[in-house]
Amino acid sequence: MHFEAKLKRLLNNNSVCLAMLCCIIGYALFKRSYREIGDIFQSVFLLASVAALFVDRKQFAKDKMLWALLFAVVVQVLSWINSLIDIPDLAYSSPHVGVLADLFVFIFVAYWLKGSLNNVYLTWWAMCLGFLLAFYSHSDIVQQVQLGLQGVRIDFNIINAQYPAMYSGVGFLLSSFFLVKYLCLSIRTRKAQYIALFLSALLLFTAFVFVVITTQSRQVWVGLLAAYVISTVLYAILHKEKLNKIILAGSLSLLGFAFYTYASMPLIHDRVQKEMGTATSIVTNGDMSKIPFNSAGTRLHLWYESIKWIKERPLLGSGYNTRETVIKQATHFPPNIHKYFNHLHNSHIELLASYGIIGLVLMYFVFGWVIRSTKFAPEKRGINEVLLISLLFTVYWLTVNLFESFFFSNNGQWIHNVMLGSCYTFYLTYKLNRLSPSEQASS
Template sequence: MLERTFLQRSNPYIMIKAFKLERFINNHHFQQIMLFCLFGYVLFKESNRYIGDIFQSCVVVGSLLAIYVYRKYFFQDKIFLSLIASIIVSILSWTNSIVSDPSLAKSSPNIGFLGNLFFFIMIAYWLKADLKNIRTFLFLFLIGLLMTLFTHSSDIVLDIYNGFNGERVDFNFINANHSAALAGCAILLTSYYEIKTIKSNCSFKSKLLSVFLYLLITFPFIFIAIVTKARQVWLAIFLILILYIGYEIIKGGSFKKKIAIILSFLITISLVSKIPVIEERINTESAVFSAISTGQIDTLPYTSIGTRLHFWSEAIPWIKKYPILGFGEDTRNLVIKESPNIPEKVKASFSHLHNGHIEILVSYGLLGFSLLMFVCVTLIKSAYSVRDFDQGESYYLILIFITYFIIINMFESFWLFKTGLYMFTIFCAAAYSLYLTSSIKRFYNEK
């Protein structure tokens, strides 16, 4: 339990109240209740929003008490200060829209669009850097994903059947890209622990059993990633595999090991690319790629990729006009709605730009985009600084997730969607918990 957190005060009554509050939030039973709420949140936030919100509200209330008790630490923590900065950025961007064009501006700022991304701080606090808690939390994320698709699907058996028959399936959850993005997270998570098990010093029999279990767990998510036909998820996983293989080769090892890694990768990619669903999805946009080579964006057909390129092109004038602060919340919709070049039937079907990074730029400018990049870099650096305490587990998890998240946001708007917020919360909380807990202890021990 953290020791005394308040400096001596002249008013003994205030001291007693503060001490009681500190003892309350550090009570073992209270911490177990909060941990139970974390598990409820990760299981139900997407599968049953009403139940998930109840658990989330409990986490928020308990966390506000903790933040108050340890406020001296939090008000010097870079990530917590970034939360405050996100509120300021949201207000500044909205103010800029009011000044620039009141007719298009929102009536009030929405600080939640950026601020909600920092909910992971609260979860990271209650995970308490306990590897058992963190791994249970991540495992429940996998269970929660399967529950989400099962509860949202109108006929899960039919969806699975249609998926095996080559149809694109979204399981009635927002759209196929969102289901795929969650599945991609699951694949990378299970793959990390599978590789970690293979590299461990346990017996060959134990490794074989563990790998079999991981493959069994991973299979449903691979199936989901394939049948949802989300190419940005395939691309992200492919690029992360390339980076991992490059890392393993550079790191060293025998020549035979390097050759085995490269051959295994090439054989896997060759086999996967021959799956009819994937082959068809890759070849779908061949006409668009041919048109791109001419450099004439205006002539591109409104296919999946073509539509995205039209939207991104329309966003450029908005970024140039409001480069620092953007134009406030929901500018992504204004870019489409106010465009004279996009057909009305397309405007009626789309309300965002299908690129999270561009949407941050048009809404919050370089200031907002830089803030989010700062948070990503700080999370990676924080996890790296405590890598000796968990054999680099937090560091590799956040590095994999941030890489994945940045790639998929190039083609979808996960920065500003609840699905993206959920993914960001889960992985950032798991990776940040060790650093946050150790930093709070160190801060008060030094006082």
């Protein structure tokens, strides 16, 4: 008990908490740019989190997200057992429980942010800068910008264009939030610090708009459009009051910008229209054999093939890495699909195929609970900024994961954990320490 008390005092020491905050910031900044550095920061705060779990185990035992993590481990074990019984020739020799567990690192990000709005702001700024650092560290960024200005689809040498596009979609959401926030504060107070923050946000916003356009990722365009339309409505419903004029004006302005861009930029218009023939083919005859293996068509073939596996084992799925098994077992796929594709380009379908309806519902519960938890975040001038960001991010994130498998990618898990952790921190801090929202706001 004496050791435990000492350990608790150490973990609650202001210097240690500041060091852990620096680790979270370092994780957000460097995880995908200079990974060796980012991994060090991640390892330090995760090790400290193990100690925190030990000393605060009684309080953590009441946290629904920790129970969701434990349930995720159980689901993966049950799914593995299910595959051993049903498809023993394809089953792995042991369960892999880290796949879903990696999506719960946000609990520890939330713990070390300590329910401080300023800490959350710092993390969001770091996330935006981390995206730009990733672009810089992986490529000749000047050359990439020049190619983008010439209408060439760019990717900054980060796997493929979908990934920098996805990064920039999140950066677009965060920088547009800061842009509107500090524009209003600059006009209201005329303080130099707010003007500087507004100009910084404007630079970030401009950079992310450029990358969102030049990476030519339709899924990100759809995700951003869905985020601003759906989140504006959901915010009004969940906040239980008339929609704030600033939020409404910001959303409408961005939507107007999107439609103007579509109408005035041939690059975007042509990209949207490029594979309309695939959609037309589906509507007119519904024959999968006649759908080409182009960008959209390949996704449709992968999803259609996955449905067979989902139907056979709907509750618990077929276990770890079913996504690769689906592709390998599809003998009618052309050789290049077998050679270059190892995932199903849809996180929702991959969850269903691997861990069944139970696994999918579990992850949806996590997103819903994090959104619900933001009612503990302090409000600024009648706006719950964290609720707004949580809605924007969740709608965007679930949308882009309809077309890519970011849930199961290190690149996606990094963003997932930083964003969910920054939204969940207020509830977790309140539950662990029983602080009131007003006390958290002043911390």
